[in-house]
Amino acid sequence: MNKLQNEYELAIARNLEDVQDKIFRSARKTGRSPEDIKLVVVTKTHPLDIVRCVIAAGARYLGENYVDEAEEKIHALRSEVQCSWHMIGHVQSRKARLICEHYQWTHSLDSLKLAIRLDRFAGEIGRKLPVLLEWNVSGEESKQGWSAWDEQRWGDLLAEVSLIVDLPNLLVRGLMTMPPFFTDAEQSRPYFQRLRRLQEFFAQHLPQASWQELSMGMSADFEIAVQEGATLVRVGTAIMGTRPNP
Numbered sequence: 001m002n003k004l005q006n007e008y009e010l011a012i013a014r015n016l017e018d019v020q021d022k023i024f025r026s027a028r029k030t031g032r033s034p035e036d037i038k039l040v041v042v043t044k045t046h047p048l049d050i051v052r053c054v055i056a057a058g059a060r061y062l063g064e065n066y067v068d069e070a071e072e073k074i075h076a077l078r079s080e081v082q083c084s085w086h087m088i089g090h091v092q093s094r095k096a097r098l099i100c101e102h103y104q105w106t107h108s109l110d111s112l113k114l115a116i117r118l119d120r121f122a123g124e125i126g127r128k129l130p131v132l133l134e135w136n137v138s139g140e141e142s143k144q145g146w147s148a149w150d151e152q153r154w155g156d157l158l159a160e161v162s163l164i165v166d167l168p169n170l171l172v173r174g175l176m177t178m179p180p181f182f183t184d185a186e187q188s189r190p191y192f193q194r195l196r197r198l199q200e201f202f203a204q205h206l207p208q209a210s211w212q213e214l215s216m217g218m219s220a221d222f223e224i225a226v227q228e229g230a231t232l233v234r235v236g237t238a239i240m241g242t243r244p245n246p
């Protein structure tokens with residue numbers, strides 16, 4: 001190992017511990033069990049050697065956004081260590097097969113069309129794919145996900161969501177969101193609260209699925225997300241440092 005990599009490894013290990021500690025304290029502050037929260041370390045655009053550093057520091061849940069970029073890393077690391085790979089970025093439906101082959105979880109299911117394709121390929125390779133449905137709870141236009149900012153209209157969502165729940169090879173596990181970017185993390189709180197209300201709404205109306213997971217919170221606001229019920233936080237920069245350009 002060269003000197004630079006050694007420095008990275010120390011810095012990343014320290015960052016990881018710091019984030020885990022903040023998760024622990026945010027959970028305790030609101031009476032939650034810290035074990036109920038999984039930290040997904042977002043490794044997108046970081047090269048393999050840097051990803052190895054965070055694995056060496058103990059991370060086992062890794063998040064990636066781009067199917068092609070991640071493929072190489074997943075392939076290379078497979079023989080070294082068992083990791084759980086989480087797709088957190090928008091997936092084009094023509095990439096659905098790769099998702100089924102390489103990822104343990106998909107957080108960013110955002111259309112019926114993609115759901116149908118994931119279900120089909122999962123069936124072909126004989127697996128069940130855990131998925132989270134992605135919601136745009138802010139109304140911000142650039143966000144992926146089904147629109148759910150208007151709580152008066154949540155009833156309209158049930159028909160499509162129940163079709164997804166009924167797909168035999170998908171295991172619907174909960175919801176994911178990405179609030180608009182704020183410099184003050186407190187401003188994300190109402191969106192995390194809305195996602196939790198949406199979770200309760202689905203749990204009530206479509207009880208045949210399990211809605212327990214809430215994927216919310218990134219580097220800037222994961223502590224707030226944990227306070228509001230996140231079970232999966234997706235943290236990149238605060239652990240890995242600034243991202244290189246892809």
Ligand SMILES: *Cc1c(COP(=O)(O)O)cnc(C)c1O
Pocket residue numbers: 042044065088089178218219220234235236237238
């Ligand atoms: C990049 C990304 C993250 C991590 O963002 P950071 O601010 O670096 O922690 C989390 N979730 C999604 C969907 C992302 O695309």
